[in-house]
Amino acid sequence: MAGKVVLIVDDNAKNVKLVRDVLEFKGYAPLVAETGEAAVALATEHLPALILMDVHLPGISGTEATKMLKANEATKKIPTIALTAMAMKGVRESLLAEGFDGYLSKPVELKELLELVKSHLG
Amino acid sequence: MRSIHNIPISRKLTLIITLISCVALTLNCGFFIIYEFLSFRKASLQQLQTMIETFSINNRATIAFDDPTSAATTFASLKNENNTFAACIYRTNGVIFVTYPEGLPKEGFPPPAFVRTNWFEAGSLVLFEPIHDDVGQKIGSVYLKSNLQSMYSGLYRFMAIALGVVLTVSIAAFALSAKLQGWISQPILDLSKLARAVSLNKDYSLRAVKKADDEVGVLIDSFNEMLSQIQARDDQLKAAKQKAEEVSEELRVSHETLEDYNRTLEIKVEQRTAELAQAMNEAQESKVAAEQATRHKSEFVANMSHELRTPLNAIIGFSQVLLEKMFGPLNEKQTEYTNDILGSGQHLLSLINDILDLSKVEAGKMELEPSLFDLRAIIQGSLVMLKERAANHGITLKADIGEGIGIVNADERKMKQILFNLLSNAVKFTPDRGAVGIRANLVGDDIHIAVWDTGIGIPKSEQQKLFKEFHRVQSSLSATVEGTGLGLTLTRKFVELHGGRIWMESTLGKGSVFTVALPQKKLEAELGTVFITRPGESLLADSSSEHEARVRVLVIEPDARAAAMLTGHLNEAGYSVEVARDHEEGWKKIQARPPRVVVVDVLQTEGAGVSFLDRLKEDPTTKELPVIMVSFLEGGEPGEPLTETERIAKLDPKLLVEKLGGLGLRRQNTPVRILAIDDDPRTIELLAASLGPEGFEVLKATTGEQGLEMAADQRPDLIVLDLLMPGMNGFEVLEKLEQGQLTHDMPIIIFSIKNLSVEEKNRLKGRIAGMAEKGAFNKEAFVSIVERTLKRSQKGII
Numbered sequence: 032m033a034g035k036v037v038l039i040v041d042d043n044a045k046n047v048k049l050v051r052d053v054l055e056f057k058g059y060a061p062l063v064a065e066t067g068e069a070a071v072a073l074a075t076e077h078l079p080a081l082i083l084m085d086v087h088l089p090g091i092s093g094t095e096a097t098k099m100l101k102a103n104e105a106t107k108k109i110p111t112i113a114l115t116a117m118a119m120k121g122v123r124e125s126l127l128a129e130g131f132d133g134y135l136s137k138p139v140e141l142k143e144l145l146e147l148v149k150s151h152l153g
Numbered sequence: 154m155r156s157i158h159n160i161p162i163s164r165k166l167t168l169i170i171t172l173i174s175c176v177a178l179t180l181n182c183g184f185f186i187i188y189e190f191l192s193f194r195k196a197s198l199q200q201l202q203t204m205i206e207t208f209s210i211n212n213r214a215t216i217a218f219d220d221p222t223s224a225a226t227t228f229a230s231l232k233n234e235n236n237t238f239a240a241c242i243y244r245t246n247g248v249i250f251v252t253y254p255e256g257l258p259k260e261g262f263p264p265p266a267f268v269r270t271n272w273f274e275a276g277s278l279v280l281f282e283p284i285h286d287d288v289g290q291k292i293g294s295v296y297l298k299s300n301l302q303s304m305y306s307g308l309y310r311f312m313a314i315a316l317g318v319v320l321t322v323s324i325a326a327f328a329l330s331a332k333l334q335g336w337i338s339q340p341i342l343d344l345s346k347l348a349r350a351v352s353l354n355k356d357y358s359l360r361a362v363k364k365a366d367d368e369v370g371v372l373i374d375s376f377n378e379m380l381s382q383i384q385a386r387d388d389q390l391k392a393a394k395q396k397a398e399e400v401s402e403e404l405r406v407s408h409e410t411l412e413d414y415n416r417t418l419e420i421k422v423e424q425r426t427a428e429l430a431q432a433m434n435e436a437q438e439s440k441v442a443a444e445q446a447t448r449h450k451s452e453f454v455a456n457m458s459h460e461l462r463t464p465l466n467a468i469i470g471f472s473q474v475l476l477e478k479m480f481g482p483l484n485e486k487q488t489e490y491t492n493d494i495l496g497s498g499q500h501l502l503s504l505i506n507d508i509l510d511l512s513k514v515e516a517g518k519m520e521l522e523p524s525l526f527d528l529r530a531i532i533q534g535s536l537v538m539l540k541e542r543a544a545n546h547g548i549t550l551k552a553d554i555g556e557g558i559g560i561v562n563a564d565e566r567k568m569k570q571i572l573f574n575l576l577s578n579a580v581k582f583t584p585d586r587g588a589v590g591i592r593a594n595l596v597g598d599d600i601h602i603a604v605w606d607t608g609i610g611i612p613k614s615e616q617q618k619l620f621k622e623f624h625r626v627q628s629s630l631s632a633t634v635e636g637t638g639l640g641l642t643l644t645r646k647f648v649e650l651h652g653g654r655i656w657m658e659s660t661l662g663k664g665s666v667f668t669v670a671l672p673q674k675k676l677e678a679e680l681g682t683v684f685i686t687r688p689g690e691s692l693l694a695d696s697s698s699e700h701e702a703r704v705r706v707l708v709i710e711p712d713a714r715a716a717a718m719l720t721g722h723l724n725e726a727g728y729s730v731e732v733a734r735d736h737e738e739g740w741k742k743i744q745a746r747p748p749r750v751v752v753v754d755v756l757q758t759e760g761a762g763v764s765f766l767d768r769l770k771e772d773p774t775t776k777e778l779p780v781i782m783v784s785f786l787e788g789g790e791p792g793e794p795l796t797e798t799e800r801i802a803k804l805d806p807k808l809l810v811e812k813l814g815g816l817g818l819r820r821q822n823t824p825v826r827i828l829a830i831d832d833d834p835r836t837i838e839l840l841a842a843s844l845g846p847e848g849f850e851v852l853k854a855t856t857g858e859q860g861l862e863m864a865a866d867q868r869p870d871l872i873v874l875d876l877l878m879p880g881m882n883g884f885e886v887l888e889k890l891e892q893g894q895l896t897h898d899m900p901i902i903i904f905s906i907k908n909l910s911v912e913e914k915n916r917l918k919g920r921i922a923g924m925a926e927k928g929a930f931n932k933e934a935f936v937s938i939v940e941r942t943l944k945r946s947q948k949g950i951i
Contacts, residue, residue: 045467049474056479087459116462117455124932128839138466138502141473 034059035080035152040070042088067096074106081151086115094129101130110151163338170330175323182315189311193304197278201299205282208295212242212284216293221251228253235303243294267294276301340369344376357384447516454512458505469498507639514646521564521650522931525725527718528561529554532591535572539580547586555594559718567647574640575604575667583608603668610661620645705729707748709739726810727944736765743775751780828852828869830860832878840873843932857881861889864896871943876905887920900942
């Protein structure tokens with residue numbers, strides 16, 4: 032069966048591999064973008080069911096990419112989860128305020144990630 | 154006219170002596186003159202009497218014989234006399250018989266007298282002498298008148314002599330007195346002169362020379378004595394004056410010295426001030442430098458933390474994937490190693506987290522985010538977290554929570570971390586089948602939380618270093634236990650942030666006790682709200698009118714302590730609370746006066762609870778009544794591990810409040826309106842997103858000017874104000890709001906990132922209801938500030 036498409040946006044190859052392999056194992060169809068620009072292009076083209084977006088990216092940031100997606104009628108409904116290694120106080124609130132629909136801190140607990148994905152995709 | 158009193162004494166004396174001499178002599182002479190006069194008169198009378206008697210006898214015959222010629226001869230003797238005479242002889246018939254001098258007209262004679270008589274008249278003596286015959290018959294009378302010329306001339310002579318004597322004596326007296334008066338007057342004059350000299354020259358050393366021992370001598374003595382005294386006084390005065398001058402001079406000198414000193418002091422003060430200013434500048438610079446360094450350090454730590462987390466993500470993630478056996482099974486060794494990789498990764502992660510926290514504490518960026526929570530629940534929760542690990546080692550967990558431990562106002566997350574750190578240490582260093590426990594109670598004004606264990610203990614030599622960074626106790630057990638060496642350091646910092654203390658006691662081989670003391674009073678003062686509430690206390694004491702305006706909640710809870718805790722929370726959140734001890738009482742209360750919500754403790758209603766709920770659902774009047782089921786953890790008895798009551802989510806009072814808010818009860822009436830003034834639309838959205846679900850209506854203004862306008866037009870119940878805005882800034886808005894008739898009493902909460910200076914804080918002091926920092930935004934904390942502010946401002950939550 033063709034799983035639901037999940038767009039993974041991260042510039043760190045190992046992290047991409049980890050999330051991609053786990054999602055594939057769980058039967059989703061991962062799609063990878065290494066930059067914010069690529070993420071916007073891929074999301075617009077494929078309209079994934081969920082986006083896992085790293086905040087720190089070369090070029091435009093994950094936040095900016097998300098804003099662009101949220102500004103686009105076609106992509107604005109796609110739930111976008113922020114993944115970040117920032118552990119400072121208030122990060123969660125500010126990310127939610129910037130338009131993200133959820134937040135996970137790195138290092139990601141696999142169980143937590145899967146539960147979150149499951150809760151958005153069923 | 155010159156008064157006699159003013160003439161000199163010497164003249165006076167001369168005059169007096171002369172006058173007295175003259176008067177005495179004149180009186181003397183006068184007496185003698187009168188005496189002489191009288192003697193003359195007497196002598197003249199006797200002489201003339203003799204003369205007239207002779208005439209009388211000699212003329213007896215002449216008359217008898219009527220012989221006037223003979224009669225005339227009898228008077229011839231009168232011619233030899235010095236005096237001039239007139240004489241006559243009368244017959245008895247009064248006819249003049251003969252006259253003397255002869256031929257003198259008879260008319261010039263007085264009428265005759267025929268008795269012996271005499272008298273003086275006009276410088277003359279007049280005599281009459283009768284003439285008797287032999288038988289004694291009166292035959293005539295003789296008249297004789299003498300002009301007393303000789304007597305008067307004698308008298309005049311005498312008087313002239315007397316006058317001469319008086320004059321002579323007077324001159325002599327004058328001359329003598331003029332000479333002799335000096336004897337008396339000279340000493341007086343000398344004295345007077347001396348007195349004048351003394352008074353003129355102020356020379357009190359002069360002395361009068363005493364010449365005699367008389368009264369003047371006494372006077373001179375007294376005068377000299379007086380002079381001596383005056384001189385002595387004068388000397389004293391002079392001495393005193395000199396002394397006064399000396400003192401005054403000294404004063405002047407010391408004044409000058411003082412002025413000099415003052416000048417020196419001023420200069421010194423200026424110098425010191427300059428030095429101080431410089432020192433302060435330097436201190437400021439080093440402070441800035443230190444702050445910068447600290448900022449750099451914490452930025453570095455934050456960055457490092459970020460950089461470390463990224464590879465850890467892969468390490469931890471892939472280990473988990475392997476252990477999940479997603480891509481095939483692992484053999485025993487592989488599983489063990491993968492577990493080691495995962496454990497080390499997680500250890501590294503906790504290390505990074507602790508370092509991040511520590512760096513925040515040290516940069517002063519770690520701030521308390523106080524909120525009200527139930528300490529009892531946190532303690533029990535922390536035990537639950539360790540339950541599994543403890544169970545793996547057969548370690549018994551015990552809890553002993555005293556009366557009075559309930560709701561506190563503190564930083565919940567940090568409090569959890571404190572308890573978790575201490576408990577996990579205790580579990581780590583306790584051998585299998587030991588015991589670890591927590592004991593909490595009130596000691597005076599402090600809350601004491603003691604975490605104890607029956608572990609390996611800590612040697613005395615290690616106890617001092619225990620709270621230092623990266624210090625780990627060396628022991629056989631510790632070698633097998635992983636740790637960051639930062640846990641206790643952080644724990645102590647967190648405790649200190651709360652104004653508390655932490656200390657430990659330990660016996661090697663027996664165990665350790667770590668005690669945290671939190672000052673309830675101090676926290677109250679610093680956090681500005683009630684720190685702890687004992688059952689049945691103040692939070693229940695709300696005025697009834699306030700109750701009327703609030704949403705009524707019925708809490709069915711038999712445990713008085715739990716009921717009080719709930720009541721406290723709900724009151725704080727603006728609800729009015731009624732408590733029923735059991736279902737029956739609850740039912741009656743619902744019937745008497747239906748509340749808007751019922752909160753039921755599930756544990757207490759087990760079995761019976763279901764029928765109670767059925768009863769509510771079946772009755773048409775209570776069918777729609779919202780019911781929230783809650784559960785309290787049983788307070789673990791000592792020795793008894795935590796129970797399985799968690800099958801129903803344990804009650805978090807905040808969650809309950811949130812749930813109640815979610816029921817939308819508050820929105821039934823006019824919603825509370827909050828005006829957010831901020832130039833950053835995202836901040837406004839954040840506020841709207843936070844406050845909207847709580848039932849508040851958020852009005853939005855993006856400039857100070859717009860905010861002022863809206864405050865006056867819309868009359869919000871509360872204003873959330875940013876300080877840093879282009880155009881009119883928050884301080885100005887605050888001032889304008891205060892001046893406005895409609896806006897001066899609106900409660901204001903400052904929401905800003907600005908680090909306020911002392912001056913700015915003072916400007917705000919007393920004018921704002923609360924403050925929240927943007928960087929540390931925490932929705933619950935913010936909502937709680939808003940609600941507390943509204944409650945205070947009496948506009949209330951409907």
